[in-house]
Amino acid sequence: MSDNGSDSALPYGDLHTDILIVGAGPVGMTLLHALSESGKRVLIVDRKPRGAWVSDPRTLALSHGSRQVLERLHAWDNSAATPIREIHVSQAGGFGRTHINASDYELPALGYVMRYSDLAASLDVGIAQNTLIDHCEVADLAIEGDEIHANIDRHGRRLRIVARLVVHAEGSGTQSPDVKVRDYGQRALITDVTTEPTHGHRAWERFTPDGPLALLPNGRNYAVVLTAPQAKAEELAMLNDEAFLDLLRERFGARMRFVSTGPRASYPLALRVRTPLVRPRQVWIGNAAQTLHPVTGQGFNLGLRDAWELAEELHRRTDSGAPETLAAYAARRRVDRYGGAGFTDGIVRLFSNDISPLRYARGIGLLALDLAPPLRHFVARRMIWGARAWI
Numbered sequence: 001m002s003d004n005g006s007d008s009a010l011p012y013g014d015l016h017t018d019i020l021i022v023g024a025g026p027v028g029m030t031l032l033h034a035l036s037e038s039g040k041r042v043l044i045v046d047r048k049p050r051g052a053w054v055s056d057p058r059t060l061a062l063s064h065g066s067r068q069v070l071e072r073l074h075a076w077d078n079s080a081a082t083p084i085r086e087i088h089v090s091q092a093g094g095f096g097r098t099h100i101n102a103s104d105y106e107l108p109a110l111g112y113v114m115r116y117s118d119l120a121a122s123l124d125v126g127i128a129q130n131t132l133i134d135h136c137e138v139a140d141l142a143i144e145g146d147e148i149h150a151n152i153d154r155h156g157r158r159l160r161i162v163a164r165l166v167v168h169a170e171g172s173g174t175q176s177p178d179v180k181v182r183d184y185g186q187r188a189l190i191t192d193v194t195t196e197p198t199h200g201h202r203a204w205e206r207f208t209p210d211g212p213l214a215l216l217p218n219g220r221n222y223a224v225v226l227t228a229p230q231a232k233a234e235e236l237a238m239l240n241d242e243a244f245l246d247l248l249r250e251r252f253g254a255r256m257r258f259v260s261t262g263p264r265a266s267y268p269l270a271l272r273v274r275t276p277l278v279r280p281r282q283v284w285i286g287n288a289a290q291t292l293h294p295v296t297g298q299g300f301n302l303g304l305r306d307a308w309e310l311a312e313e314l315h316r317r318t319d320s321g322a323p324e325t326l327a328a329y330a331a332r333r334r335v336d337r338y339g340g341a342g343f344t345d346g347i348v349r350l351f352s353n354d355i356s357p358l359r360y361a362r363g364i365g366l367l368a369l370d371l372a373p374p375l376r377h378f379v380a381r382r383m384i385w386g387a388r389a390w391i
Helices: 026-034 065-072 116-124 230-237 241-255 299-315 323-351 355-369 373-385
Strands: 019-022 042-045 058-063 081-086 086-092 097-101 111-115 138-143 147-154 155-163 163-168 177-194 202-208 211-218 223-230 256-262 264-275 282-284
Touching: 019 026, 019 202, 026 042, 026 116, 026 202, 026 299, 042 155, 058 065, 058 116, 058 211, 065 111, 081 211, 097 355, 097 373, 111 116, 138 230, 147 163, 147 211, 155 202, 155 223, 163 230, 177 230, 177 241, 211 323, 223 230, 230 256, 230 264, 241 355, 256 355, 264 323, 299 323, 355 373
Parallel strands: 019 042, 019 163, 086 202, 163 282
Antiparallel strands: 058 111, 081 111, 086 097, 138 147, 147 155, 177 223, 177 256, 177 264, 202 211, 211 223
């Protein structure tokens, strides 16, 4: 519901719903769509105005498994997605490299790169005005019997929503004692670069002593995610364009020619995992449940699987917020959540240093991936479909 600042469309009494989703980002909207045929009443609320994502500059790496989910929800915009058909993985200053190809799995692509704004626009289509309330904050929550009451502040007016379940799909919740945080002391610099030749739908993951450096095909250009220690990242953010391109040339050698770069932005990196995942009449999904390092691009895909599996669980339950419902959901997500967090955290710890013995161990590991197809396929399927590797 977006009324450009007017509250005339909102009722003066309480709103009653089965499920209240807090956060209208892509994960929250995915859950809303996935519940559309459940027969349950669903409301979604968000702090920002509807459509605020239009100006969001971020790009997302979507696995082929995520495409399958979005296609089932009729929310996949193929024209806005750039396929990744091959991934080249190597390390700077050491031997070993591996290739992962979509053709090995009879897939059109291993994954896709899409603008956050394009994905949000696809998901926003079909969401009824009276299903989404924007410009609002959740002031407090209170359990009353088998209901949860949410007090919502909107333009100075208090609205109460009575639900069976509240789903938190907004933010990382770092202030909560339930969230365990591991600060990597790194920042990610993101930008776009133009190269010659063009990408040919190949992505690059290059491990350097400062941290991973990824080039992801995005339209005709590459989206760059460069990881560096905090102090060094601040210096890199201040480089002029030519100096930044020189840095990329140094990291990648003669593989391609870097022609131009766009504006750069940066953000801090940390692993955040919420435990427990559920509380009475509440559950957390997406970044509200876990935030991962961007290496291998697993974070958003994990959040999308959160939404899909929660919807599956809620479809077959009468009481959406019952303890047994939430316990079943938490149990079925355990392997994928902790597996994804451990997978990315292990890669960051193993590759973000320049210790000689580890450099050799990394080289042997990359070589083993290249020479042992079963091992390479295990890693690839983990990246594409998560722990369950569903098709």
